[in-house]
Amino acid sequence: MSILDRSNAPEIQRVRHELRQRILTVASVQNLTPHMIRITLTGPDLEGFVSLSPDDHIKVFITSLDGMSTRRDYTPRRYDPLAGTLLVDFVKHEGGPATAWACSAKPGDQLQIGGPRGSQVVTGQIDRWLLIGDETALPAIGRRVEELSAGVSVTSVVAVPEEGDEQVFATAAHHAAYWTHRSPEEANQADSLIAMLGQIEILDSTFVWIAAEANVAKSLRRYLLEERKVAPQWIKAAGYWVKGLVDASVKDVDGKR
Ligand SMILES: Cc1cc2nc3c(=O)[nH]c(=O)nc-3n(C[C@H](O)[C@H](O)[C@H](O)COP(=O)(O)OP(=O)(O)OC[C@H]3O[C@@H](n4cnc5c(N)ncnc54)[C@H](O)[C@@H]3O)c2cc1C
Numbered sequence: 001m002s003i004l005d006r007s008n009a010p011e012i013q014r015v016r017h018e019l020r021q022r023i024l025t026v027a028s029v030q031n032l033t034p035h036m037i038r039i040t041l042t043g044p045d046l047e048g049f050v051s052l053s054p055d056d057h058i059k060v061f062i063t064s065l066d067g068m069s070t071r072r073d074y075t076p077r078r079y080d081p082l083a084g085t086l087l088v089d090f091v092k093h094e095g096g097p098a099t100a101w102a103c104s105a106k107p108g109d110q111l112q113i114g115g116p117r118g119s120q121v122v123t124g125q126i127d128r129w130l131l132i133g134d135e136t137a138l139p140a141i142g143r144r145v146e147e148l149s150a151g152v153s154v155t156s157v158v159a160v161p162e163e164g165d166e167q168v169f170a171t172a173a174h175h176a177a178y179w180t181h182r183s184p185e186e187a188n189q190a191d192s193l194i195a196m197l198g199q200i201e202i203l204d205s206t207f208v209w210i211a212a213e214a215n216v217a218k219s220l221r222r223y224l225l226e227e228r229k230v231a232p233q234w235i236k237a238a239g240y241w242v243k244g245l246v247d248a249s250v251k252d253v254d255g256k257r
Helices: 097-104 135-147 190-196 214-225
Strands: 009-018 019-033 036-042 058-063 069-074 078-080 085-091 110-114 118-123 126-133 151-159 172-183 208-215 233-241
Touching: 019 058, 019 085, 036 097, 036 135, 058 097, 069 085, 069 097, 078 118, 085 135, 126 135, 135 151, 135 208, 135 233, 172 190, 190 214, 208 214, 214 233
Parallel strands: 126 151, 126 208, 151 172, 208 233
Antiparallel strands: 009 118, 019 036, 019 110, 036 085, 058 069, 058 110, 078 085
């Protein structure tokens, strides 16, 4: 079967969830890597939390000093119903209310979250996964890698600022991790990721998942379609943030899902 074969293409199943607002308490704060803060949230409101797909998102609500409320999208990195905890990983970047909140968070603080409102579950005969992204995609990539079963092959290609930002994921799957380093100022450039992808074979039945700065996500999708002849049904791409814009994303880069 050619990678252009569309007969076997995976599907994205949309599952809606009851939309609930929750007030959670910060249980711990960990400087996971130089550019990532892990916040462990807990509290009785977590009861009934549902997240079916690693690329789900919740809204976190931040109140600024002037009392204005704003919200941002974050990935439920790991929900443990037995421990009653939800992990959320915040990228440390130059500025923004969500980042500022995470940088000053301490045990006992409260955080209001909403969602996930729904999950997009990828179904079908997928033999391999190729996960591509930047540091904002790492929570979803880490979760996907950890949740895949034995016998599945997954390759991740991730751009981060420095070696210390690389993460190790425990998984039963066969995981090959490729990292490329570029400064935070170059996070809207796809060059280093495309150069790395050029060294990677993309076999049939590989589902490609992309999340990065919006221009990077668009460039990567174009490269995969035009240079690597991956069929569009085998790619899901999202712009998780837009350089220079606050609270901006392009959740569906191909505009079809
Ligand atoms: C579905 C989805 C899931 C996401 N999951 C996560 C997650 O788990 N962890 C996570 O950290 N982010 C995640 N993001 C990205 C996050 O929502 C944005 O980075 C958000 O803009 C951060 O809010 P802020 O208040 O810090 O900055 P904003 O107020 O939104 O932006 C302020 C300035 O910072 C810039 N900026 C925003 N994000 C970055 C960045 N990462 N690096 C450099 N400059 C930036 C903006 O362009 C703007 O100029 C996700 C986004 C989506 C759409």
